[in-house]
Amino acid sequence: MARSKIALIGAGQIGGNLALLAAQRELGDVVLFDVPAAEGAAKGKALDIAQLLPVVGRNVGLAGTSKYEDVAGADVCIITAGIPRKPGMSREDLLGTNVRIISEVAENLKRVCPHAFCIVVSNPLDAMVYTFFKLTGFPKQRVVGMAGVLDSSRFRAFVAMEVGVAVEDVTAFVLGGHGDDMVPLVRCCSVGGIPVTELLPKDRIEAIVDRTRKAGGELVALYKTGSAYYAPAASAIAMAESYLRDKKRVLPCAAYLEGEYGVRGTYFGVPVVIGRSGVERVLELSLSVEEQAAVHKSLESVRRTVAETKV
Numbered sequence: 019m020a021r022s023k024i025a026l027i028g029a030g031q032i033g034g035n036l037a038l039l040a041a042q043r044e045l046g047d048v049v050l051f052d053v054p055a056a057e058g059a060a061k062g063k064a065l066d067i068a069q070l071l072p073v074v075g076r077n078v079g080l081a082g083t084s085k086y087e088d089v090a091g092a093d094v095c096i097i098t099a100g101i102p103r104k105p106g107m108s109r110e111d112l113l114g115t116n117v118r119i120i121s122e123v124a125e126n127l128k129r130v131c132p133h134a135f136c137i138v139v140s141n142p143l144d145a146m147v148y149t150f151f152k153l154t155g156f157p158k159q160r161v162v163g164m165a166g167v168l169d170s171s172r173f174r175a176f177v178a179m180e181v182g183v184a185v186e187d188v189t190a191f192v193l194g195g196h197g198d199d200m201v202p203l204v205r206c207c208s209v210g211g212i213p214v215t216e217l218l219p220k221d222r223i224e225a226i227v228d229r230t231r232k233a234g235g236e237l238v239a240l241y242k243t244g245s246a247y248y249a250p251a252a253s254a255i256a257m258a259e260s261y262l263r264d265k266k267r268v269l270p271c272a273a274y275l276e277g278e279y280g281v282r283g284t285y286f287g288v289p290v291v292i293g294r295s296g297v298e299r300v301l302e303l304s305l306s307v308e309e310q311a312a313v314h315k316s317l318e319s320v321r322r323t324v325a326e327t328k329v
């Protein structure tokens with residue numbers, strides 16, 4: 019059977035790491051796409067990773083390009099095209115530039131990858147995936163935003179650090195938009211099945227929730243030249259793998275909602291099942307009054323940013 023084809027639109031920090039992880043997991047042949055001025059970097063990263071494969075004993079094709087024809091027919095497209103944050107910037111400050119870039123990418127992928135499962139990563143995430151969905155006209159099952167997997171992984175990492183346990187034994191997820199008012203759901207966080215509220219005092223849990231919400235900015239301040247890239251890449255690859263291998267993973271993702279959680283007509287971070295048909299199901303849970311208020315606040319922020327896209 020022919021290998022799957024994975025198009026990485028944007029060959030920057032996250033794009034390069036996506037290519038490395040996709041190759042190491044033999045998810046399929048990888049094409050790194052970037053603008054002509056950055057085509058050399060795209061080709062270089064493809065060649066560099068190809069030269070790594072004999073060391074790790076993996077076999078996939080890798081190429082770099084600035085021609086959309088070279089990504090034609092891709093099964094999965096992961097879009098990181100756009101500018102990242104610099105210190106002092108909010109995700110919303112990226113909107114003007116990134117909505118133009120995502121619009122150009124959407125027009126081209128609509129033409130050359132009409133059947134692809136598309137994972138949008140560029141910020142401000144909820145507004146960029148909405149823009150991509152509206153401009154491609156692709157079905158909602160095939161357009162999803164990557165944020166919740168990352169935010170939940172950050173939440174789990176901080177809980178594991180605090181309790182002093184293995185990360186794989188911490189279960190947790192984050193609801194809502196990819197912004198500082200995202201909603202880490204403490205009630206659903208457990209360590210080896212034990213509710214975290216049994217293991218940590220209230221003030222430590224609140225400190226972890228606050229750090230999770232601001233985790234992106236913490237890395238922007240440390241990196242100074244851009245934003246996170248290792249964990250975002252791993253998060254998008256987990257989503258792509260669940261699609262390509264029909265794994266039916268339950269992953270928190272920005273999905274287009276039509277009534278679920280009382281949300282209609284926009285992308286919002288909720289737990290979904292990803293399989294070979296894309297976003298196959300949205301899993302709903304009943305929220306407390308307090309959780310509902312926090313989700314509503316996050317939704318208001320998402321709606322404000324989406325409105326600014328004018329799409």
Ligand code: TXD
Nearest residue numbers: 028029030031032056099100101102139140141164165250
């Ligand atoms: O959780 C999340 N969704 C976020 C996403 C987590 C971290 C970073 N988040 C966002 O991803 C970040 O705010 C940016 O909007 C994107 C990409 O971040 P990255 O760190 O990879 O940025 P780089 O290194 O600047 O790479 C962006 C590449 C760069 O090589 C540009 O030349 C390219 O995008 N680019 C384009 N590619 C294709 N087409 C067009 N038009 C284009 N314009 C720029």
